[in-house]
Amino acid sequence: MEVPEHKEIRELARRFLSERGGALRAYEEEEAFPWPLVEEMAELGFLGVFVPEALGGAGLDFFAYLALLEEMGGWASLRSVLSVQQSLVLTPLLAYGTEAQKARYVPRLARGEVLGAFALTEPEAGSDAASLKTRARREGDFYVLEGQKTFISHANVAEVFLVFAKTDPEKGAKGITCFLVERGDGVKTSPLKGKLGLRAADTGMVFLDGVRVPKDRVLGKEGEGFRIALSTLDTGRISLAAGAVGLMQRALDLSLAYAGERKQFGKPIAQFQLVQEHLAAMKLDLEAARLLTYRAAWKKVKGEPYTLEASLAKLFASEAANRVAYRAIQVHGGYGFFEEYEVARLYRDARILTLYEGTSEVQKLIIGAHLTGVRAFA
Ligand SMILES: Cc1cc2nc3c(=O)[nH]c(=O)nc-3n(C[C@H](O)[C@H](O)[C@H](O)COP(=O)(O)OP(=O)(O)OC[C@H]3O[C@@H](n4cnc5c(N)ncnc54)[C@H](O)[C@@H]3O)c2cc1C
Structure with missing residues (x-):
């Protein structure tokens, strides 16, 4: 299978990260949202990669977006901004929005003038x-x-929220509707601090206390909200898998460099076969995850059903990223246990990947349902 490279956007991302990636550390330490870096990414067109130029985007394809997420994957707090804005907000807007809704929101989101949020999770509904x-x-x-709503990425920095709410509780999942809600409608938010990883990414609670939105702000149809959420998460899972691949690549690159420099017993540790075993296992996880990710993406762009492939890619890549980050620290020895070495942050950042946009257990149940025809949940 050929994987489209999209060299130009990769080059842009590499240059941006080599010049500005180091600036992320201070925001991570402060748990502060890296606005200046986000603005620079917006200027580079990173927030609307696959959005048509007529709607303010870069007009590239889905593979260009995945290439960007791979490059940014080692800087997960920044990669997260790109994923939330594009997979979770712009994707459903482009797929389900009316012309008027697209005209109102898409250009500003694609140019990164405003950020969006996807508000599904609640304290008792994960x-x-x-x-x-x-x-x-x-x-x-x-x-x-x-x-x-809780655990909402961009809660405190977004202007536009996709809010999932029940219009007809009797109908269960079929009674859920998706609304386009603006901060100015009266949305209140509060930050959730103290995350293990993604420390410069914004996360918070969203309070809707009698918020009035005009009826033309329904995205899709009334009762179609859960379908919109699930199809959005299918795309989101491919992009998270791409981010995980990027995190693994960064962990491997750093480990290779370190193993070549660090000497013990009179030679570089890279020459020890047990260290090479770590590096080989990391490479295998990385390449396998990459192929699963791109296979899911091919199905998506061909217009074929890809829920199963997206779950396989997300499950494997997110678990693999944790294995790879663990091995990266092992290769670095005690030095890897210190934040001064980037692998420490990679280890912390990898942890979220098996939790959000469907935990690993949920992915297994989706895969199991495809295999057996029996759904473990309604
Ligand atoms: C940093 C961060 C950012 C996030 N961003 C967003 C966002 O932007 N928008 C949004 O809507 N949500 C967001 N989330 C929420 C995230 O998607 C949820 O945390 C996730 O879906 C799991 O829900 P939960 O935390 O309530 O765990 P629970 O559902 O309570 O799960 C707890 C454990 O039980 C397991 N479990 C639950 N049900 C089953 C079952 N049927 N079978 C087997 N095991 C099961 C789970 O796999 C898990 O291991 C974010 C979360 C975090 C931490």
């Missing part, structure tokens, strides 16, 4: 997202939203 409690009641030409 893996079981369909059990969400946020309510949207119709009042004339408006809907009134009541509820709380």
